[in-house]
Amino acid sequence: MSSKEIDNLEELRKFRLADEGYIVITDSARPTLVHKVNAKCISIDSFNLKVSINGRKQGRYYWVDSLATASQAHQAKRCKVCKPELFLVHPSNFDK
Numbered sequence: 001m002s003s004k005e006i007d008n009l010e011e012l013r014k015f016r017l018a019d020e021g022y023i024v025i026t027d028s029a030r031p032t033l034v035h036k037v038n039a040k041c042i043s044i045d046s047f048n049l050k051v052s053i054n055g056r057k058q059g060r061y062y063w064v065d066s067l068a069t070a071s072q073a074h075q076a077k078r079c080k081v082c083k084p085e086l087f088l089v090h091p092s093n094f095d096k
């Protein structure tokens with residue numbers, strides 16, 4: 001179980017290039033959500049605003065190694081837009 005706060009854009013870029021794990025975004029006004037590491041709902045502008053400009057007063061970004069970590073360490077709910085899921089084989093694939 002591993003979780004690491006993302007401090008700057010360069011770190012965010014590296015995690016997305018590695019394409020492993022998930023991104024947890026906390027927000028003082030909304031529930032904490034976990035996103036796919038390369039989800040389109042993670043915007044550079046929002047990251048800059050929260051982390052750089054507002055000094056993390058309204059939220060923080062974390063990288064986590066798994067959905068279990070997101071849930072246990074951050075009580076994060078899964079984003080309904082990018083829908084991070086465990087890798088399961090959907091039953092409809094058995095027919096192909």
Ligand SMILES: [Zn+2]
Binds near residue numbers: 080
């Ligand atoms: Zn998302």
